Amino acid sequence: MRAPRVFAMLGGLVAAASLSACALSAPKAEPVFQAPTEPTASAGAGAAAGGEAPAGIGGPQVLRIAQVDGFSPLLVNGKGRTIYRFDNDSNDPPTTTCVEACLKTWQPVLAPNGVEVDAGLEEDLVGTVTRPDGDEQLTLNGWPMYYFHEDLKLGQTAGHGTGNAWFAISPSGGRAEKSADGPAPANKPQVLRVAEVDGLTPAVVVNAKGRTIYRFQKDDNNPPRTACAGDCLKTWQPVLAPNGVQVDDGIDEDLVGAITRPDGSKQLTLKGWPLYYFHKDLSLGQIAGHGVKDQWFAITAGGGRAQRD
Known part of the structure; x- marks a missing residue:
């Protein structure tokens, strides 16, 4: 799996644009991969104005x-703090409309000393926009x-849905989605059981x-290893069990x-195969993910691939 890379957002990457009291526009920046720069005066001012300082001086x-209970995959910082996007902003060109009073509750994500992008996140999607105070705000x-x-x-998402305009940001820059059928609710175990589904056997x-629940042919089961990261997580959601797992009759608990x-979450396995949901399956009987790219298959109680009737 690709090791994290560190790159710096250098001054001047984002061309200046006309400023108003409520917005700033700038052309989309291209990230530059270099050694991190030294802190700047404007970076310190930004932190004082409400932007959280980068991890460590x-x-x-x-x-x-990260995978947060009740959500599709979303972006967090190194300490696990949820990162958001604002629908009143624009991404083409990158534009911030959060100024003045807005900054009392929403803090720009800054990176005066460069950015470390963990495996699974596309580096080319990360850029910057210059704020009215001169700070470089990260963009996705x-x-x-x-x-x-x-x-x-980690796990706090109180800002999601605020004003129907603020949303936790997905790894592709979209809105993270709430998913009641995803990870187990707080304090409740994840449940695995066996069901007969029309069109599949057994x-x-x-x-x-x-x-x-599905398995992925590109994963390994001996030893267990997941190959689903980055874009893969947009459509395939790991089956997690932050509060334990309950195995119903029909599944040998020794196989679980x-x-x-990579984000530190615990993904369930069955006979060593990592387990997933497909984003288009929401209820019993839906098997839209079975056979996708001849790599994804509904998993049987013994860890094998289900077959079409």
């Missing part, structure tokens, strides 16, 4: 993908990125709500295990 800002696919002042640690593994993903 002189250290790079960290961007990584052109969208300026922010923190919410009430989020302080019976397949589903969650408590009947959502079909877990691996640690």
